[in-house]
Amino acid sequence: MTRTQKTLFVLVAAVALVLGLTVNKVLNSKGDGTDKVALLDAGIVLLPQSRSLPDLSLTNQDGQAQAVDQLKGQWSLLFFGYTFCPDICPATLAQLRQLKGMLPAxxxxxxxxxxxxxxxxxxxxxxxxxxxxxxxxxxxxxTGAQEDLQKLAGAVSIPYIPADTSKENYTVDHSGNLVIIGPDGTQRGFIRAPLNNDKLAAQLPGLLGVK
Structure with a gap:
């Protein structure tokens, strides 16, 4: 096993541990567990406490500055990927497009x-x-500086390994999980990959507070 593969294994294990501990806390917290179980069955893992995002400024697709801790006013689903990805990224974005069409206006x-x-x-x-x-x-x-992107990814427990950009047609190892950001700009949880659009479409309207 190469050093990069070992590092990736550690990162994947760390993400799995975080999600596992979070699921355990959710299931053992007080209150009616019916909705919690339904959310977990849809792959939605809510944090016991919301988590603030780091004070970072990135750049959006229009070339404008975007403070990551100012993603407010709407719920956001963050997916860490890249445009040259051969498989998981186009598949996930296509699923998210489909999921959006399955939701009420x-x-x-x-x-x-x-x-x-x-x-x-x-x-x-x-x-x-x-x-x-x-x-x-x-x-x-x-997009933005590599160190800022890694800081954000680490803060929301979706770490990745920067690629060796000296290699032609390089790929980047990353997670397929989504990060849930609330309308107050804090992290509320995760959606675990692979996505189940039918179950997500049934649960997201309630989670977002829209009937």
Whole structure:
């Protein structure tokens, strides 16, 4: 096993541990567990306490500065991926486009999908905008300095390993989980991969407070 593979194994294990501990806390917290079980069955893991995002400024697909701790006013689903990804990213974005179409209009209006790149070397704002336009022009893209992107990923427990950009056609190892950000700009939880759109479509309207 190479050093990179060992590092990836540790990161994956750490993410699994965080999610496992969170699920345990949710199931053992006081209150009616019916909704909690339904949410978990849909892959939605809510944190026992909300988590603030780091004070960082990234750049969106329109080239405008975006403070990550100011993703407010809507619920947001953050997906850490990249536009040159051969498999998981296009599949996930296609699922999110489909999921959005399955939700009531009121719920759609409360939801923002954000692709946070793990490949800032290639994913400039223009590339992000072009790529996201293939799925849904309303999807937001964020890029920035590698250290800032890693800081954000670590803060929301979705770490990744920066690629060796000296190699041609390099790929980046990353998670398929989504991060749930509330309308107050804090992290509320995760959605575990692989996505189950039918179950998510049934649970998200209630979670977002829209009937």
């Amino acid at each position: 009121e719920t759609q209006a409360q939801l923002r999908v954000v692709l946070v790149t793990v490949d800032p070397q290639r994913d400039n704002p223009e590339q992000l905008k072009k790529y996201l336009g293939f799925f849904d022009p309303a999807f937001m893209g964020l």
